[in-house]
Amino acid sequence: MDLQFENIGCVKDNMKSPIHNWYRFTAGFSYKFVDYLLSDLPKESVVYEPFAGCGTTLVSSQKNGFHSVGNEGQEFMYDICRAKLNWTVDRNKIDNHISLIKQAISDEYETYNLSDENPLLIELYDRNNLAILCIIRNYILSLKDESYKLFFKLALSNVLHRTAIHPIAVPYISRTRKLMNNGQPFEKFVSTCNKMVDDIKSQSTDYVSSQVFLHDSREKNALIETDSCSICITSPPYLNNLDYGEVSKVPTHFWGITNTWNDITSKVRINLVTGATTHYKETDFDINKYIKTPFATNNEKLIPQLLDMFDKIKINAQNRSGKKSFHILMMHYFSDMYNVLLEMRRVLKSDSKSYLILGDSAPYGVYIPTTQLLGEIAVSAGFNEYAIYKIRTRGTKWKSLSNRHNIELSENILELN
Ligand SMILES: C[S@@+](CC[C@H](N)C(=O)[O-])C[C@H]1O[C@@H](n2cnc3c(N)ncnc32)[C@H](O)[C@@H]1O
DSSP, X not given: OOOOSSOTTSSTGGGGXXXXXXXXXXXXXXXXXXXXXXXXXXXXXXXEESOOTTOHHHHHHHHTTOEEEEEESOHHHHHHHHHHHOOOOOHHHHHHHHHHHHHHHHHHGGGOOOTTSOHHHHHHSOHHHHHHHHHHHHHHHTOOOHHHHHHHHHHHHHHHHHHOSSOOSSSSOOTTSOOSOOOOHHHHXXXXXXXXXXXXXXXXXXXXXXXXXXXXXXXXXXXXXXXXEEEEEXXXXXXXXXOHHHHTHHHHHHTTSOOSHHHIIIIIGGGSOOOSGGGSOGGGOOHHXXXXXXXXXXXXXXXXXXXXXXXXXXXXXXXXXXXXXXXXXXXXXXXXXXXXXXXXXXXXXXXXXXXXXXXXXXXXXXXXXXXXXXXXXXXXXXXXXXXXXXXXXXXXXXXXXXXXXXXXXXXXXXXXX
């Protein structure tokens, strides 16, 4: 594989590319990698993306005239993806809605009551701006036409990022940093809508539609046929990298999907691969039951290695103030990913290829060769073989932290055949 281009594992390129840049999402990878992989494929190939996120693979496939299917476990990100794939909106209708929204703002702004809004929103937005954002939101939620509702939802979610007092597109809201230009929500909303329409118009109109499902990729998606896809291009959650429920909590609170920490757990985290210690209850984990699960029995050779890392992390945790249960997280992560790989194997044709962008990790200083382990697990799930290509070294910016390990981590592409 020719990996001569930069930034595969980050969203830098996407921020300059129409449609890809409609929504700022912390996790993601370069659309150029998808374009590169698709450039060699026959046009009838179908692309599979089990972790759609903000849709890099699906949007690139649609731009290049390929049919693609994907799953996203979070309702909010699912809507973002659907909006990016929805290229049938009409400029005149958009303009009519914008006039009605302007009218709603002038009618309701003086008396708009923020007392029912989530306290996090009150804290993160100037009150006047928040009132305008909420009036626009209420108008959007009242729309019957799903296509325009999705379009405007994405536009307003984009504006949420550009009107917050502190940046919100980070793993955790960074209250030490301030956004200076955080005003003019309506004006930003209108210009975002106009840009989105222009971007759609710049695309070829005979596109082949891509499709995303609100679905947990650990389970069978009966709407995707067995042996139907030729390639998988994805980036799964990394072990102990991001809590995706936390990452999207400002927009999910704003759109009324969640309101509390418990909502994030019961409505968002529950449908996702276990990637952070916030996903489970420590006391629910029983190692004796775990080693009898289908994952453990089908991966007998790996279990001693996993148990060894499990014990080491657990011992190291005792000397750390947070005492986080990274050992349990790791066990959940690999068994979840086994289920994802089984479903991948089912939907992919036998001669297909898969590319997973992945990072390894070292919780409490215990190195976990995540990419290699997932390669082995993929073989147990029915893939023939795997190869690993390193794309960058990561984690070095934390070296100055005194309680942080100094193990060099990497980001890799796991290729499955
Ligand atoms: C690393 S991001 C994917 C980034 C994506 N490829 C992009 O470019 O935007 C992982 C995504 O997978 C989603 N996810 C995590 N577990 C999932 C699951 N079990 N099923 C479906 N989606 C899941 C998360 O909500 C998140 O949006």
